[in-house]
Amino acid sequence: MEQQKGTTHHPRTVERRSVTQDMVQKLIAERTEMLALYCKLGGLEPYNVKGKISRTTPAPEQLQQFCQVLVDYIAAGHFSLYERIVNGTERRQQLSSLAEKLYPQIADTTEAALDFNDKYDCGDHCEITTSFPDDMSKLGEKIAARIELEDKMIKHLAASRRTS
Numbered sequence: 186m187e188q189q190k191g192t193t194h195h196p197r198t199v200e201r202r203s204v205t206q207d208m209v210q211k212l213i214a215e216r217t218e219m220l221a222l223y224c225k226l227g228g229l230e231p232y233n234v235k236g237k238i239s240r241t242t243p244a245p246e247q248l249q250q251f252c253q254v255l256v257d258y259i260a261a262g263h264f265s266l267y268e269r270i271v272n273g274t275e276r277r278q279q280l281s282s283l284a285e286k287l288y289p290q291i292a293d294t295t296e297a298a299l300d301f302n303d304k305y306d307c308g309d310h311c312e313i314t315t316s317f318p319d320d321m322s323k324l325g326e327k328i329a330a331r332i333e334l335e336d337k338m339i340k341h342l343a344a345s346r347r348t349s
Contacts, residue, residue, distance in 0.1 A: 208261075209339055215258035216332065222251040223328065227321055245311050252306035259298050262335060267291060283341050287334045294331035297324060 226243050243251075267288060301324045305311060 205342060209342060212258075212261045212335065213339075215254070215261040216335070219251070219254045219258040220328075222247075222254050223321075223325065226251055227325065243313070245307075245313075248305050248311065248313070249307075252302045255298055256302055256306075259295050262291070262331075263295055267338075280338075280341055284338065287338060291331060291334050294327045294334075297327040298331075 226247060267284065301320060304320065305313070305317075
């Protein structure tokens with residue numbers, strides 16, 4: 186059994202917390218990869234060539250890679266961390282209550298990401314329309330909101346781990 190601040194923890198508690206910590210680390214790794222690809226795609230802004238405004242669009246392969254990582258990131262949170270909490274397998278009541286409060290907002294961001302994926306993950310036959318920059322901007326806002334919500338959950342997870 187593990188000793189912490191004079192408290193003895195049951196091995197199953199330690200194991201559950203280790204699994205949660207692994208889920209959080211996976212979520213952060215997926216998020217970091219997704220953000221790097223988002224920034225790479227977002228860097229393709231309008232530019233001026235000999236007096237004309239031109240728009241560089243991502244190669245279909247870049248966009249497809251981003252969409253795959255975006256879905257992996259969404260799944261890392263949804264099908265591991267949030268599902269476990271919302272389904273009632275989380276025993277810490279404060280964390281469970283926070284998750285129930287945040288989950289509808291997280292679900293909204295999930296829907297936005299999946300809509301983007303449905304529109305743009307179409308391989309080499311994808312037509313990238315003039316709405317792409319606006320779609321990227323809207324997705325960026327949703328991702329930023331999701332990250333803020335995730336960070337609240339992660340902070341609460343870390344705090345509850347230290348106090349129990």
